[in-house]
Every structure is written in structure tokens, then in C-alpha cells.
Amino acid sequence: MKLSPIHYTLSPADPKGHLYEVTLTISQPATPVQTVSLPNWIPGSYLIRDFAKHLIEVRANTQSGQHVELVSLDKSTWQFASDGAPVVLSYKVYAWDLSVRGAHFDETHGFFNGTSVFLGVDGQEQQACTLELLSTEFCVNQDWRVATGMPALSVDDRGYGLYEAEDYAALIDYPFEMGTYTEIHFEACGIPHRMVLTGLFNIDTQRLKQDLIKICETEIRLFGGEAPMESYLFQVMVTGSDYGGLEHRNSTALMCSRDDLPYVGMEEATEGYLQFLELCSHEYFHLWNVKRIQPKVYQQSDLKEPAYTNQLWWFEGITSYYDALILLRAGIIDAQQYLKVLAEQMTRVYRMPGRFKQSAAESSWLTWTKFYQQDENAPNAIISYYTKGSLIALGLDLTIRQHTQNRKSLDDVLLHLWNHYGQTGQGLEEYEIESICSQVSGLDLSEFFENYLYGTQDLPFADWLPLEGVSFGLRAPTSLTDKGGEAQGSLLPAHLGANLADTEHQTVKVTHVWQGQAAYQAGLAAGDEILALNGLKTASSSVIEKQLKRINLQNTSVSWSCHYFRRDELRQAQIELQPALHDRVELQLNAESQSAWLLLDDSQQNKTA
Structure with a gap:
């Protein structure tokens, strides 16, 4: 040959x-x-x-x-x-x-x-x-x-x-x-797919197969019903705790924890399993949105030097919005489960003070340094074009739907981009996506993009979501690891204003400090190891959480003495506790809601597209 x-x-x-x-x-x-x-x-x-x-x-x-x-x-x-x-x-x-x-x-x-x-x-x-x-x-x-x-x-x-x-x-x-891998074969819309998994794990291959079929077919239909490849391969490396994915033209490379895979006898889908399905949905979505609908600057890159674009808010943010929405449309999760996932995603934005200092467009442009090389000050200085981009996508979708009485949606923008750019190979110029959104929707969206994409304003979900039968609220955390969603337990009255991690030698390490909050005002910094609070040993972050739950700041101020190591030097500080920030998002579904956004079936999806 x-x-x-x-x-x-x-x-x-x-x-x-x-x-x-x-x-x-x-x-x-x-x-x-x-x-x-x-x-x-x-x-x-x-x-x-x-x-x-x-x-x-x-x-x-x-x-x-x-x-x-x-x-x-x-x-x-x-x-x-x-x-x-x-x-x-x-x-x-x-x-x-x-x-x-x-x-x-x-x-x-x-x-x-x-x-x-x-x-x-x-x-x-x-x-x-x-x-x-x-x-x-x-x-x-x-x-x-x-x-x-x-x-x-x-x-x-x-x-x-x-x-x-x-x-x-x-x-x-x-x-x-x-x-030597475990292999799963299936067809989605007549296209052969397979998943290979390497590592040590137990798995319910039949359940995973059926869920993958639902995800892949839902996405193929979203983009007009024709897949852009002759076959597709999911390559999965299974380890103890890793997570991530990278898209390719007819495949994706994934990593997941063995605990995230479904097992025989599992009744309700675990949080880890839904996270893995969301990852599969995300990378599969990139078949269209990244691998074929592309920024022109990436098409021209020789991969030797950075290629700069403001558009990653679209390519990663819109994909991040749809990855969980696809699970809802595919019938893998219901509307309430979707809102829980969405609330956690929104919380990741609302917990970042940096969202007022960096726009999603700037986050995209500076991905080579500020996003991909984050340091301990990242929460105070930057925002993620993945998470903020996904909220911009949600805001776009709701805005288009509500101003066109659901005759148009973000689906229509995606299909337009696929037909005119993805299938033709034409790359997108800077700022072109914004004009296309206005063109396809028939709306003047210039102020929307000025405020939320190139500006740093929070999107007004408290105004938009009730029109879809969903209430939006911000509350205090119930624990130091609270990710948002419906409150599980009583709210913390106070917070240190820092992220904490347990160490193997029974101290608590400060990983991030929020500017202006209690730990910041006391002089604590990332890397410090807390030994004791108020003269009592602090062996874990759960000990600190228990102490915080006993605080009452309504009628008096509370000050804690803190002993900690900075490098190998013993230091002492006074922490003046502050009320816990209301930065966890809670979404509640109105039982009477018939929102087209949340209840699209196959026929409605095709009509919208």
C-alpha cells in the first residue's frame, strides 16, 4: 500500500x-x-x-x-x-x-x-x-x-x-x-458511536448506553438532524478523582472518577453520574460549536503562539449552558433537577467578586494567562467565560423567547451558525456573533451585550425567571461547602470570607481569601494554616463550621483569636466576624409553570430550530 x-x-x-x-x-x-x-x-x-x-x-x-x-x-x-x-x-x-x-x-x-x-x-x-x-x-x-x-x-x-x-x-x-478497555457500542440517529473506558471500575454499561443515546440524539436533532461525522468515539480514562474533557473532530477524550460511573442496582442517578453525563453532553456539543463553528483566528493559527479572541464566552459559555439543558430535553433529568444544576452553576458566578472587575469578553481574551494560570487571588480578580458565558447564554435565550413569544430562541441562532458557518467552514470574525444574534432574533441586542458581555453587570434574573415560572433568590450558605440550590439545613449567620481545606496533619489551610471580608481584614492570606481559634484546636474545617453556626451577630460583634502558621512562622490575629454573604443562588419552580424553555419536547425543539 x-x-x-x-x-x-x-x-x-x-x-x-x-x-x-x-x-x-x-x-x-x-x-x-x-x-x-x-x-x-x-x-x-x-x-x-x-x-x-x-x-x-x-x-x-x-x-x-x-x-x-x-x-x-x-x-x-x-x-x-x-x-x-x-x-x-x-x-x-x-x-x-x-x-x-x-x-x-x-x-x-x-x-x-x-x-x-x-x-x-x-x-x-x-x-x-x-x-x-x-x-x-x-x-x-x-x-x-x-x-x-x-x-x-x-x-x-x-x-x-x-x-x-x-x-x-x-x-x-x-x-x-x-x-484493555471496556467498550460500549450504540447508534444515535443511525450514526455508529462507541465509548471505551480504561481503568479500574464497576459499571452499568446498559444504563450508560441508553443515556448516551438520548444525549447524542437530542443534540443531533438540535442541529437539524444530520450528524457532522460518520462515526463518533468517547475515550474515557477512569481514575480515582480526575475530571475533564477535550473535544476532537469525531471523538472526545474524557477523564472521570470511578465513583461517577453508574453501577448495577443504582436507582437514582448520583450527582457524580449526572456530572459525567453533563461532561459527555458538553464535549459532544463541541462537534458543532467549536470544531466546525469556529473563530476565524483559530482557523488561521499555527499553534505556535497564542491566538486571541473575545469569543470564548460563546464557544464555551453557550456549550456550558446547553450541556445540562440537553439532559433535561433528553428526559434524563426533570425540570426541578435541572434548576438545581443551574442554581449551582449560577452560584459559581455569584461567589466570584471578580465578576465586577473583569468582563466575560476580557476573560476570553486573557484565557492564556488569567484563566488558564489562575492563582490564589483569582476569585477577586477574574470571572470564568465558562460560567459567566453560560449565564449570558441563559439571559440571551430568555430575552429572545420573551420578546418573540417563544417564536425564536437561542436554538435558532445555533442553527443559523451551523448552516452558514459550520457547514461552510467560514470562520467567525470578532463581534460577528453579537450581530448574528440580533439578526436571527429580530431584536436589537446591542445594549444586552454592552451591559453583560463587555460590561460587568449582573444579569437581571430576578426579573426574567419569574416570567418562566421560576423564582430567583440569593441566600446565605448553610455550610462551608454549600454549592447553591435549595437550602439544606439552617443558614450560617457568619462567614470567614475564605475558602478552607483540611490538611493531613490536622490543620486547616486557607486557599483563597475574599477581599474586604473577615479573613482579609484580619490579615490572613492564602497558604496560611490555622491551628486554633479562641484557644481551641482547629483540626478540620468542620470544626470551624460548627463554631460559626453558634454565632449570633444580631446584637453584638464577635471577635475570634486565631493562631496560624505562615510558612514556618507562628502568627496570631483577631478575626472580626461578619454576616455571611448572600451569594448562593436558589431557584424554585412554580408548580403551574408551563414554560417552553423548560418543557420543550422533540416536536417543539424541531419547530424552534
Whole structure:
């Protein structure tokens, strides 16, 4: 079988050393010099990660084995002199990043993204690429199989062999999973889907399968009923506590806790399981909104330098709004359960003082630093374009529905973008989405975007939601870990104004301090370890919570003495307690509500779209 002019081999060579061995054959290098490079970031994750730091022993030779001098131009780019004859580059990749963004390899499984392992041939990015995935003795003995969305040319029954990608951008957009995994097959709207799960876990595969079918079919119908791919793959790495996902053109790489998976005999869906389904819904939604409906600046990026856009509030925020709404529309959760999830999502915004200092548009623009490199002051300084973006999406949806008597909704905007941008490959310019929202809805939304997207005002949900039969309120927390929703227990009368975490040596560590609140005024800072309050040992945050519940600030002020370590220095402070902030969102559904927003069935969805 004929190989492409750009041909790779990858061998899972050393599981104990976590090393992949890679070769790149360039049949017709440019003359008089050819450069090769590795991306510095991966699409969908906006941080310079310098994947090239994991490359070892990068060498070049002619096909006959003669050495070719390779010159390093910068941290991720190499160059060699060329007369046009074929050249073979070889290198090793250290793969010990257990995440959805990089490459990982040990005795339990192998996983890699192309951005971590495949050098690109500069100037020949449009060339088709072939990849031969080699099976080693270790892979044979362990009976490892391969799961990927990359088109196969000639592979064995375990998936090893020859694959082809239409160009370099496609090559790096098909992650690979190798190992002994649990596999689930199903069809959604006639399209074959599968999920592979690696790790140690117990699972009710039938329940998960049925829920995935509902999610995928609901989303396909939302975008007009035609899926944008011939097949789809969920790759899931199951661990003790991880969580995350990254979208690809016909697959997604996910991580979840084994406790989040459904188990045989589980009656009510656990909070963890719903969170996992929401993650699946989110990444599947990206098939349309990110992978095909895209900012123009991302289409033009070579992945070497940051690409800046104000539009992530749409691509992540709108996706974050729909991920749980899809569970409602699919019949996996009811309206009250959805409002609980929504209240918790809203609470994550209302607990951030930084929402008054940074707009969602600015959060998107500065994702490379302020969002992806958050520090202990983040709650005071920034807002997330995921969470604030999802509230902007909710506000947009309600505004459009209420001003058009439900003749139009945010669904219509999505379908317009899919028809005119996603299916045509045209990228979105800055500020174009805002004008499209006005165009599709027939409303002048300029003030909406000025106030809530480019400004820092809170959205007036107390005015909007009652029109949908839902009451909106802000209350004090009932505990230090209260995430919002209906109050479970009595409200805390006071709060320290800090996030706390228990340590293994029976102290309580301060992780974040809210500016202007009690801990801030007392001089406490992130990293401090509280030893005692009012002369009593503070072995855990639950001890502090019990003390706070006994406080009465109605008729008197309360001051606590606090002993704590800052680094290795013992310090003392006086904490003047303050009333607990009302920053937990509570949503209540009117039993008589027939809101089209909450009760859309399939026929109404199709009509709206």
C-alpha cells in the first residue's frame, strides 16, 4: 500500500520508561532548507504547554542512514539543509502526562494526542499523512487494543497498522487510546458511536448506553438532524478523582472518577453520574460549536503562539449552558433537577467578586494567562467565560423567547451558525456573533451585550425567571461547602470570607481569601494554616463550621483569636466576624409553570430550530 509523502511510525517502546519512539519520513523536503516543528498548544485548551520539552534525542538521517545535521531554531523548531532527497527524523517522546491534553504511557494503558508526538513539516501542512502504529511484544502479551477516530487503511484485528489523515491538522486531531478497555457500542440517529473506558471500575454499561443515546440524539436533532461525522468515539480514562474533557473532530477524550460511573442496582442517578453525563453532553456539543463553528483566528493559527479572541464566552459559555439543558430535553433529568444544576452553576458566578472587575469578553481574551494560570487571588480578580458565558447564554435565550413569544430562541441562532458557518467552514470574525444574534432574533441586542458581555453587570434574573415560572433568590450558605440550590439545613449567620481545606496533619489551610471580608481584614492570606481559634484546636474545617453556626451577630460583634502558621512562622490575629454573604443562588419552580424553555419536547425543539 502506497505511503503518503509525509509518513510517521509510532511504537509504544518502553512502558516502564514511559517512552514512545517516533519516526517521520519526509519524501520531498523543501530546498535548500526544511524546518519541522511541534505545536506549543493543543486546540481546545488555551495554554502554551511547550510539548517539545518532552522530545528526546531528535535526530535526522537520509534513508540510507547517513547523518543529516539538525539545527535547533527555538524551543520547538528544527531545521536541516536539503537537496530534496528523502530524510527520516527519529525521536523519543516522554509520555507521563495523565490528562486529556498530552501523552501518557505505562503498563496500564497508552494515550496520546498528535500535538504531543508528531512533528509537523513546515510548508507541507496540507499534505496527506500516513501513520503506522506498531505493535510491540508488550502490546501483544497484554492483548492491548487500539481505539481512535483516525481513518484506518490497513490494520489488524487489534487496531495496529496503517492509518491516514487528510492533512497535518487532521493528524493531530485524532487521539489514540491503547489498552484493555471496556467498550460500549450504540447508534444515535443511525450514526455508529462507541465509548471505551480504561481503568479500574464497576459499571452499568446498559444504563450508560441508553443515556448516551438520548444525549447524542437530542443534540443531533438540535442541529437539524444530520450528524457532522460518520462515526463518533468517547475515550474515557477512569481514575480515582480526575475530571475533564477535550473535544476532537469525531471523538472526545474524557477523564472521570470511578465513583461517577453508574453501577448495577443504582436507582437514582448520583450527582457524580449526572456530572459525567453533563461532561459527555458538553464535549459532544463541541462537534458543532467549536470544531466546525469556529473563530476565524483559530482557523488561521499555527499553534505556535497564542491566538486571541473575545469569543470564548460563546464557544464555551453557550456549550456550558446547553450541556445540562440537553439532559433535561433528553428526559434524563426533570425540570426541578435541572434548576438545581443551574442554581449551582449560577452560584459559581455569584461567589466570584471578580465578576465586577473583569468582563466575560476580557476573560476570553486573557484565557492564556488569567484563566488558564489562575492563582490564589483569582476569585477577586477574574470571572470564568465558562460560567459567566453560560449565564449570558441563559439571559440571551430568555430575552429572545420573551420578546418573540417563544417564536425564536437561542436554538435558532445555533442553527443559523451551523448552516452558514459550520457547514461552510467560514470562520467567525470578532463581534460577528453579537450581530448574528440580533439578526436571527429580530431584536436589537446591542445594549444586552454592552451591559453583560463587555460590561460587568449582573444579569437581571430576578426579573426574567419569574416570567418562566421560576423564582430567583440569593441566600446565605448553610455550610462551608454549600454549592447553591435549595437550602439544606439552617443558614450560617457568619462567614470567614475564605475558602478552607483540611490538611493531613490536622490543620486547616486557607486557599483563597475574599477581599474586604473577615479573613482579609484580619490579615490572613492564602497558604496560611490555622491551628486554633479562641484557644481551641482547629483540626478540620468542620470544626470551624460548627463554631460559626453558634454565632449570633444580631446584637453584638464577635471577635475570634486565631493562631496560624505562615510558612514556618507562628502568627496570631483577631478575626472580626461578619454576616455571611448572600451569594448562593436558589431557584424554585412554580408548580403551574408551563414554560417552553423548560418543557420543550422533540416536536417543539424541531419547530424552534
